Amino acid sequence: MKLVFKMVCLVLLAMFTHGLEASVAPAIIDMGMPTAVSEGHGILGTTDVHETTDSGHNVQVWRVQSQFYHPGKFRLSMQHAVAGAQGSFYLIAWTDIDGNGIPDKEIGRSELKTGNSAGAWSSWDFTSTAENIFVGNTWSQNNEKIYYSQGSNNSYHGIENKLFFSRTFDAVPNQFVSPRYTNIKFSALFPEQKVLGVTTHEIQKIDDTGHNVQVWAVKPEFSRPGKYTISIKHAVAGSHGGFYIIAWADTTGNGIPDREIGRSELKIADMAGEWSSWSFNADASCRKIFVGNTWSQSDEKIFYLMENKLVRYEGLEDKLFFARKFNAVPNKSTQPRYTNIKVTVH
Incomplete structure (x- = not known):
């Protein structure tokens, strides 16, 4: 009889303890989701370049095709060919003010981006009201390693393959050659609604x-x-x-x-x-x-x-x-x- 009574008490104690634990469980607070964004025409550019090289220049930009560009907010992403300082760069955006098809004014640039590993991507969000836009990157070192291709096996979506470049850091990229490619992604950012x-x-x-x-x-x-x-x-x-x-x-x-x-x-x-x-x-x-x-x-x-x-x-x-x-x-x-x-x- 005592054994039965003891077992009943243990069961009741377990039930009470379980109920108490349930009653004092921490509340889950929904803090909300970050503001969603949509990408207007999808992601432009390419991710198919595998060659790495020292390009011989310090500024490089490509023009976004006019049908894919409308003033607004954008995200520019580029891939680091190697980790550390040798593969670091600033993401940049330029525009053509005088309408001759050559970039002549820098819209802005990111802080210095350094990859923790080869193949890492860095991104920069910016706003542009310019009529046209050129996007790319720039670096101060002369021993850089970047993804860079002249190959016919590559192609861009929504970005022209003519490269505008300068062999001097902080100079205007008014020289050009084509075709040239790198691993670059460009997209317009909009609130969902x-x-x-x-x-x-x-x-x-x-x-x-x-x-x-x-x-x-x-x-x-x-x-x-x-x-x-x-x-x-x-x-x-x-x-x-x-x-x-x-x-x-x-x-x-x-x-x-x-x-x-x-x-x-x-x-x-x-x-x-x-x-x-x-x-x-x-x-x-x-x-x-x-x-x-x-x-x-x-x-x-x-x-x-x-x-x-x-x-x-x-x-x-x-x-x-x-x-x-x-x-x-x-x-x-x-x-x-x-x-x-x-x-x-x-």
């Missing part, structure tokens, strides 16, 4: 602006070919608060809208405070993308604010491009100006 515009404090002031077309530029780090959805809030119901949602592009690179991408049908709200939306697609010819609205009436009422410390756009520039005539090009500008606008980059 980002809402731009007025995201915190909405505008309450209603006004007659004195113009008929208004657009704001999407900042370069959020611009890309692809789909956008614009949403704009109606200040009043009916025709006085009606508008067309529009998208324009800068196709020349001067920062001013010059071509209308498209417009919605006329949007009219049944009640003040309603939002209307419209989606469009931008292609690679759009150097810069502008979003906004337009109306034909001269007595419009819209949400419109010149300046307020609480109001800021996220991802849109606060410079307003406008026209005082319906269907005119919005090539005049003033700043800062705001309306209740939201833009989703898909």
